[in-house]
Amino acid sequence: MADETRITIAIDGPAAAGKGTISKAVAQQLGFAHLDTGLLYRAVGAKTLSGAEAVDAATSLQSEDLEADNLRTPEVAQAASKVAVIAEVRAALVDFQRAFARRLGGAVLDGRDIGTVICPNADVKLFVTASAEVRAERRYLELSGNGLDVSRDEVLADVKARDERDMNRAEAPLKPADDAVLIDTSNLTIEEAVDMALATIKSRRQ
Numbered sequence: 001m002a003d004e005t006r007i008t009i010a011i012d013g014p015a016a017a018g019k020g021t022i023s024k025a026v027a028q029q030l031g032f033a034h035l036d037t038g039l040l041y042r043a044v045g046a047k048t049l050s051g052a053e054a055v056d057a058a059t060s061l062q063s064e065d066l067e068a069d070n071l072r073t074p075e076v077a078q079a080a081s082k083v084a085v086i087a088e089v090r091a092a093l094v095d096f097q098r099a100f101a102r103r104l105g106g107a108v109l110d111g112r113d114i115g116t117v118i119c120p121n122a123d124v125k126l127f128v129t130a131s132a133e134v135r136a137e138r139r140y141l142e143l144s145g146n147g148l149d150v151s152r153d154e155v156l157a158d159v160k161a162r163d164e165r166d167m168n169r170a171e172a173p174l175k176p177a178d179d180a181v182l183i184d185t186s187n188l189t190i191e192e193a194v195d196m197a198l199a200t201i202k203s204r205r206q
């Protein structure tokens, strides 16, 4: 059994599969800290849209960069998945993520490569997925609910383009770790998905 105070939970999966919602709820229930690693790539992507060079942006990333108010837009999501193929960008973000994963009190990290590359020894690994159409519909409702002027077609195209790029890149491609538990949220409510994640974590930790 791992040191109780340094439990790491890795939650990976494709765009808009529900990782963020599940991770936040799981972290809250367990009293663990949560890191949305996608935000790191989004912050780097956002900087490139303002003219920065990707590797410079990643190596000089500051915590206030994670608070920019455009990070959730589809434009920044695309820019994030473009910088995420660059090995030097990924390397610049590794130490911060690993340190976070080992923090006292337990940590939940969500992303694409947490169970495979960042924390291959994580105590529990989940791979959260859903059909592209379901994911795009959820993301459309989220973005339009936040007042963004987006169409369903545009959001579906964004999700599919990022999935394609994320799965086929040479560096840390999106794929389930061999020991990850798959959770398909296509036909689950948020509550059901969170309950399933919590039950899986409980059984894996025993």
Ligand code: CDP
Pocket (backbone or CB within 6 Å): 014, 015, 016, 017, 020, 037, 038, 039, 041, 042, 077, 080, 081, 082, 084, 110, 111, 112, 113, 114, 162, 166
């Ligand atoms: O919220 P959503 O699932 O749409 O995306 P995100 O988790 O914020 O990630 C944005 C982009 O960052 C992804 O499409 C990936 O290309 C990249 N990313 C990554 O490569 N590795 C991670 N651990 C997290 C995100």
